[in-house]
Amino acid sequence: MAVSSIRLFDAHCHLQDARFGAGELDDVLSRSRAAGVRRMAVNGCCVEDWPLVHAIAAAHGEMVVANYGLHPWWVGRQPDHWLDLLRQRLLASPGAGLGECGLDRSRRAPPCPFEEQVSVFKAQLLLAQELQRPLSVHCVRAVGHLREALAEVRPTAPVLLHSWCGAAEDVRAIATAHPSAFFSVSGGISALPPAKAIRTLRAIPADRLLLETDAPDGGLRLGPAWLEALPGFARSAPPCPERQEPAGLRRMLALVAAARGEGEVGLAALTWRNACAVFAGLPAAR
Numbered sequence: 001m002a003v004s005s006i007r008l009f010d011a012h013c014h015l016q017d018a019r020f021g022a023g024e025l026d027d028v029l030s031r032s033r034a035a036g037v038r039r040m041a042v043n044g045c046c047v048e049d050w051p052l053v054h055a056i057a058a059a060h061g062e063m064v065v066a067n068y069g070l071h072p073w074w075v076g077r078q079p080d081h082w083l084d085l086l087r088q089r090l091l092a093s094p095g096a097g098l099g100e101c102g103l104d105r106s107r108r109a110p111p112c113p114f115e116e117q118v119s120v121f122k123a124q125l126l127l128a129q130e131l132q133r134p135l136s137v138h139c140v141r142a143v144g145h146l147r148e149a150l151a152e153v154r155p156t157a158p159v160l161l162h163s164w165c166g167a168a169e170d171v172r173a174i175a176t177a178h179p180s181a182f183f184s185v186s187g188g189i190s191a192l193p194p195a196k197a198i199r200t201l202r203a204i205p206a207d208r209l210l211l212e213t214d215a216p217d218g219g220l221r222l223g224p225a226w227l228e229a230l231p232g233f234a235r236s237a238p239p240c241p242e243r244q245e246p247a248g249l250r251r252m253l254a255l256v257a258a259a260r261g262e263g264e265v266g267l268a269a270l271t272w273r274n275a276c277a278v279f280a281g282l283p284a285a286r
């Protein structure tokens with residue numbers, strides 16, 4: 001497939017991460033363009049990295065949408081007035097979304113009580129709704145709590161469920177209850193048994209599907225079961241580097257297309273339109 005025939009939107013990545021070396025960003029973005037990745041949403045995780053995200057978006061506004069948020073791993077380690085700082089940042093940045101935020105009950109979660117995570121997440125969910133900004137949500141082993149928060153707030157602003165690895169049944173329930181919910185898929189889904197992952201990918205409504213890299217994380221890790229489940233993809237897929245970057249979105253496109261039984265060109269166009277709907281009105285989505 002010719003690169004010129006596709007446009008891809010990386011719905012969630014972290015180009016401010018220290019694993020991207022100083023002075024390397026121009027090369028990373030050049031490789032992205034060469035792979036057909038024209039736009040990307042760069043997500044902040046804490047007060048300290050928001051200025052880095054801002055600087056990247058200011059320098060590369062033709063490609064980058066900035067998101068600012070408090071990731072659950074940083075809950076309990078931020079200034080007491082973090083929410084005021086976030087509001088100020090968003091009001092000063094009309095082209096920004098909110099994220100990454102969310103809920104995490106894994107071993108990597110912070111030592112603070114989970115109730116504090118829930119409170120911090122709800123505060124950001126309400127702020128995104130108030131300002132009508134797209135919200136990028138991290139959810140690990142907390143789908144029930146996520147569904148409760150969404151049912152309580154009933155957001156109308158787009159909610160991007162980042163690196164979605166939930167069950168097909170949860171996809172159907174959330175998609176039905178919340179028309180503004182989108183499901184963004186990264187290489188993290190390859191950690192699931194392929195039968196479960198393929199059911200989930202096929203359950204996502206076409207108009208709610210997004211692709212992401214979660215760079216520098218989120219790379220595909222395909223074991224023997226995956227190679228057996230999707231042999232055609234396994235033979236044609238290029239190897240995944242240790243450090244993911246937006247250019248790797250081509251691998252996700254190929255995997256999701258194979259799992260859903262769709263063509264890559266059509267799926268690229270579909271997910272581009274969906275991402276532009278999520279980030280509608282923001283400068284980098286025009």
